[in-house]
Amino acid sequence: RIPLVIDTDPGIDDALALLLAIASPEVDLKLVTTVHGNVELAQTTENALRVLHLGGRADIPVAAGARSSLVHPQAERAGHVHGAAGLGGVQLPPSPAALDPRPAVVALADLLLSSSEPVTVASIGPLTNLALLLGVFPEAAERIGRLVVMGGSAALGGNVTAAAEFNVWADPEAAQAVLTAGLPTTLVGLDVTVPTVLTEAGIARFAASGPVGATAASILQQYLDHARSSYGTPGVVVHDALALTEAIVPGTLGTVRRSVVVDTTLGAARGQTVVDRRAVSTAPNAVEVAESVDSAAAVEFLVERLEWLSRS
Numbered sequence: 001r002i003p004l005v006i007d008t009d010p011g012i013d014d015a016l017a018l019l020l021a022i023a024s025p026e027v028d029l030k031l032v033t034t035v036h037g038n039v040e041l042a043q044t045t046e047n048a049l050r051v052l053h054l055g056g057r058a059d060i061p062v063a064a065g066a067r068s069s070l071v072h073p074q075a076e077r078a079g080h081v082h083g084a085a086g087l088g089g090v091q092l093p094p095s096p097a098a099l100d101p102r103p104a105v106v107a108l109a110d111l112l113l114s115s116s117e118p119v120t121v122a123s124i125g126p127l128t129n130l131a132l133l134l135g136v137f138p139e140a141a142e143r144i145g146r147l148v149v150m151g152g153s154a155a156l157g158g159n160v161t162a163a164a165e166f167n168v169w170a171d172p173e174a175a176q177a178v179l180t181a182g183l184p185t186t187l188v189g190l191d192v193t194v195p196t197v198l199t200e201a202g203i204a205r206f207a208a209s210g211p212v213g214a215t216a217a218s219i220l221q222q223y224l225d226h227a228r229s230s231y232g233t234p235g236v237v238v239h240d241a242l243a244l245t246e247a248i249v250p251g252t253l254g255t256v257r258r259s260v261v262v263d264t265t266l267g268a269a270r271g272q273t274v275v276d277r278r279a280v281s282t283a284p285n286a287v288e289v290a291e292s293v294d295s296a297a298a299v300e301f302l303v304e305r306l307e308w309l310s311r312s
């Protein structure tokens with residue numbers, strides 16, 4: 001089983017990603033670190049604790065990380081998408097577990113330095129914690145076996161601005177530091193997440209499979225309504241769950257090695273991932289950019305795992 005850390009800002013699709021990891025025997029979720037992003041840090045942290053409890057895994061440590069981005073504070077949170085408290089207006093029961101007293105970067109460094117096997121880190125929020133890890137514990141960052149990042153886009157433009165995807169836009173300086181650090185990184189951007197739509201029929205399947213699935217479906221309801229009214233789509237894009245699928249089953253996505261830099265200027269392109277798609281890169285700090293996906297298979301994987309978790 002692959003040792004796994006999830007760095008997250010729950011967030012509706014983050015919640016599904018956490019449940020997916022819990023439901024997947026290929027990985028051993030050893031630590032969850034939280035970051036500011038969709039909502040404030042105190043709320044993302046509380047949400048992470050509660051979602052793990054919902055999934056029956058309150059034993060997994062949760063350590064709180066950065067409360068704001070490295071340089072410029074994030075202009076706005078994403079309460080209009082995820083609900084003011086981040087989980088689509090659903091109040092989950094509190095977890096009996098206490099927060100890990102260590103700051104996220106310390107917990108992450110401890111785990112990376114003590115693990116006998118390569119650890120996969122899935123980053124599904126702004127990249128602030130990972131950038132801090134690189135700055136404070138570079139020897140621990142070097143031990144990351146695989147970094148799977150939900151963020152950016154290669155050809156599709158942005159979702160929060162015309163140019164930028166939310167996680168990169170929320171802390172472009174951190175994203176630039178992480179994506180050019182030469183870590184073994186797979187970048188899962190909007191190019192592959194946006195076509196991967198979890199439909200109402202899929203949601204209905206895990207909703208019917210037991211209380212955990214029913215709660216997951218209720219968390220998705222507001223997100224579904226938002227998607228229906230904003231884009232007219234008959235389902236939701238669960239970005240973070242797709243990134244987790246790639247972390248759980250490496251090779252789920254078709255990737256190409258590319259040079260990527262992040263626009264950190266203060267203009268209209270701030271937070272854009274500038275992906276050099278002219279050629280396959282041989283640069284040591286290039287990253288694997290996800291460019292193809294079997295969306296139907298990915299959605300089926302998620303639905304089946306959530307059904308299984310609800311039944312067990």
Ligand code: BDR
Nearest residue numbers: 011013124166167239240
């Ligand atoms: C990303 O932004 C957040 O709102 C989602 O949780 C996901 O991580 C998608 O752009």
Ligand code: CA
Nearest residue numbers: 011014124125
């Ligand atoms: Ca997220």
